[in-house]
Amino acid sequence: MTAERTDGRRNREIVLRTAMRVFTEDGLDVPLSRIAQRAGVGAGTVYRHFPSKEVLIEAVLAEHIHGLVRGADRWAARAAPGDALLGFLVEAIEQSPGRVRVCDWLTGDRSWPRAGLAAATEQFGQALDRLLLAAKRAGAVRADVHADDLTALLAGGAALRSAHRSPARGARLVRLLLDGLLTKPAEFRDTAPGRRHETGHCLECGARLHIHTTGRPPTYCGPTCRQRARRRRR
Template sequence: MISGGDRADARRNRAKVLSAAGEAFAEQGLDVPLGEIARRAGVGAGTVYRHFPNKQVLLEAVFTRHLDELVASGERRMARFAPTEAFFGFLLDIVEKSHGRGYVCDVVAADASWPRPMLAACVLRFRRVLTALLHAAQRAGGVRADIGPDDVVSLTVGCASTLAARRDRPAGLRLVQLTLDGLRPSATVTKRQDFRDGLDIRQEAVACCEECGAALTVRPTGRPVRYCGATCRQRARRRRLAG
């Protein structure tokens, strides 16, 4: 019979493994062995395998925990702050807490055979909180009306990449702030202007992958590029089929 103390120890060990795994994946990428994660967590390899039989299950749990933390942050802001302040504060939380976690998009899209009901439910909760905060800020007049939840997700992914690319964190956060300010009504472009070489500046500004937000090369002719590569294209197709 398992005692209450044993169950509490198991919960603590699971939390240690998740924290260590999140740090290890962010620092070393997905190739970090489970033995290294066990060492960081201060537990034996057997403890890791009891909770997470393989790396895919562990990755799913790490991502789910990350999203759960963001959902809780969004709900707190929704309850404590005015709509516009809550919305932009939540976006900064997403950007800062996603630092070093650029592997998530490729991992989640790479293998559709994962047993992912927990992850899918968590993603749905995240999108509900994000959408509620966005719509509340729009009703309050703090965010331009032509922005949707998918736009916000793509923008925050790009901002997280911007922050990760700058060694000077304050400078990176300044760029993030400038980017997010583009969501405010005062930043709405009402007059078409040529930017350079006959290209519309707005075309260059929105040239990003519809799935992960990565920058794309604008083509002067032909069909517009929508995705950065096969992984995001397949992920978008699976999302459409699932819907």
């Protein structure tokens, strides 16, 4: 691969990451020139890869969906079937808040889905089917659950999590919602190789915690949340 192609691919990835961040923070009315400025590239570079804002928005969401597909494959490779399905659903819901504006825009566009986004959505559906089939074969998930049910749960879980005032409580409600999929609901464990610990969330801000096998399990992500919770209790 030539240096020019390498630079082009790197610039495209930078623009995509920046666009997702800017759209999340400032909405979809942001001009491409501001995205170029935030990305540290020229406006011509943005227009070369994304001729219009609509093309960029679609590419941003397609990239997000591709990331979910890769996440589904990682969960399938590292965890038992039931844990893989539940873990992936939780992860996908946790990643959803920043994509709400983009999704709302696309659902209001009569020309959706376009070819690129339709292909990404199809791959996501296939990855979800694989996780569900493996979980059913292992007897971990109810036999009457369908892929369409999981898609609805993803949408509902994202809405539930973002609607709750407390991120930690919202995350807990999502877990309770997803527990209904399992034949034997139980506390979810992250069984990734080399990471033998349960995963939880900060009771104050909802950030993910890593609970190791030794020592006292943490309940807060750091001193700031611990002090905030202590002041609230007082």
